[in-house]
Amino acid sequence: MGRALERAVADFKADGERGFAEIVNEGGLDPDTGQGVASTHWHQGAAAAHVTVDEETGVLRVEHLHASVYAGRVVNREGAELQNEGSMIMGLGTALMEGIDFADGQVTNANLSDYNLPAAADLPVRMTHDLIERDGAEVHGLGETALPPVPAAIGNALQSLGLHVTELPITPERVLEAVARR
Amino acid sequence: MNVSLTLNGRAVTLETRSDTMLLEALRDEGLLSVRATCGIGVCGACTVLLDGEPVSGCLTLAAQAEGRDVTTVEGLAGEPVQRAFAEAHAFQCGWCTPGFVLTARALLAEKPDPTDEEIAEALGGNLCRCGSYVKIVEAVRRCAS
Numbered sequence: 316m317g318r319a320l321e322r323a324v325a326d327f328k329a330d331g332e333r334g335f336a337e338i339v340n341e342g343g344l345d346p347d348t349g350q351g352v353a354s355t356h357w358h359q360g361a362a363a364a365h366v367t368v369d370e371e372t373g374v375l376r377v378e379h380l381h382a383s384v385y386a387g388r389v390v391n392r393e394g395a396e397l398q399n400e401g402s403m404i405m406g407l408g409t410a411l412m413e414g415i416d417f418a419d420g421q422v423t424n425a426n427l428s429d430y431n432l433p434a435a436a437d438l439p440v441r442m443t444h445d446l447i448e449r450d451g452a453e454v455h456g457l458g459e460t461a462l463p464p465v466p467a468a469i470g471n472a473l474q475s476l477g478l479h480v481t482e483l484p485i486t487p488e489r490v491l492e493a494v495a496r497r
Numbered sequence: 498m499n500v501s502l503t504l505n506g507r508a509v510t511l512e513t514r515s516d517t518m519l520l521e522a523l524r525d526e527g528l529l530s531v532r533a534t535c536g537i538g539v540c541g542a543c544t545v546l547l548d549g550e551p552v553s554g555c556l557t558l559a560a561q562a563e564g565r566d567v568t569t570v571e572g573l574a575g576e577p578v579q580r581a582f583a584e585a586h587a588f589q590c591g592w593c594t595p596g597f598v599l600t601a602r603a604l605l606a607e608k609p610d611p612t613d614e615e616i617a618e619a620l621g622g623n624l625c626r627c628g629s630y631v632k633i634v635e636a637v638r639r640c641a642s
Contacts, residue, residue, distance in 0.1 A: 393586035397629055401589060404628030427539040427624065435630045436617040442631065 406465025505572025
């Protein structure tokens with residue numbers, strides 16, 4: 316159990332508005348074999364999104380995407396920022412573009428022609444992020460920490476417009492179906 | 498067959514075949530910044546400059562370079578665009594970086610002061626799985642006159 320995690324959990328508990336968390340102390344090493352034990356993830360990230368939707372075409376535009384991650388002590392500032400920005404952009408891809416299709420148990424996305432990744436022009440209109448730091452904290456992994464909350468944030472933003480899309484990626488077709496269901 | 502061209506400022510003759518792609522021919526010359534990735538002209542990792550224009554090495558036959566000028570990042574000697582990428586920390590794993598640098602160089606040669614939209618549009622043919630676009634665009638912006 317890292318001190319950084321304990322500190323993060325204390326933060327969560329101290330401020331009810333931020334949410335609730337508890338320590339799930341798994342992982343570590345098996346004392347008999349010395350092998351690593353699988354654990355739940357120990358890093359904390361959150362995201363929020365502001366989206367607008369063209370209900371005629373189903374095209375969704377992310378006006379503003381923000382993510383906050385607990386960063387502990389930042390050693391390489393630009394590297395840490397890149398991890399956060401990259402996580403958000405990869406999450407954007409998961410949310411809106413990247414879908415794996417199967418036929419008879421086989422993946423049918425043969426190449427990048429059938430699997431869209433975000434490019435420079437696909438970024439949100441505005442993108443911001445926080446690295447939440449603590450003096451004396453441990454060095455903390457930031458890889459993909461800001462990624463998982465991004466699709467949920469975009470889906471919840473859609474939900475706030477009365478459009479409930481429950482499958483990823485959130486394609487214009489799925490948005491139009493949600494418009495029709497509303 | 499032999500293909501004679503100017504490669505990174507030097508006159509060279511490549512011994513190749515008529516069906517060899519420029520990507521493979523350049524990698525055989527030891528120019529490993531030209532990355533073999535999607536093979537279908539989508540990702541931009543094998544971008545080279547052909548007479549100053551960015552092209553996908555995987556879609557260009559080596560023979561098409563006959564008599565022309567080919568530039569890879571090995572042929573750039575610390576140009577402003579390269580320094581800007583380094584100073585802006587515009588990369589993570591670095592796989593896509595040579596392609597981005599060459600595309601950015603071609604953009605800046607054509608449009609010395611591009612808007613953010615023009616930068617994003619010009620870089621549209623280059624993919625970065627690490628998602629370093631924020632700092633890549635920043636690097637190009639720093640080079641704008």
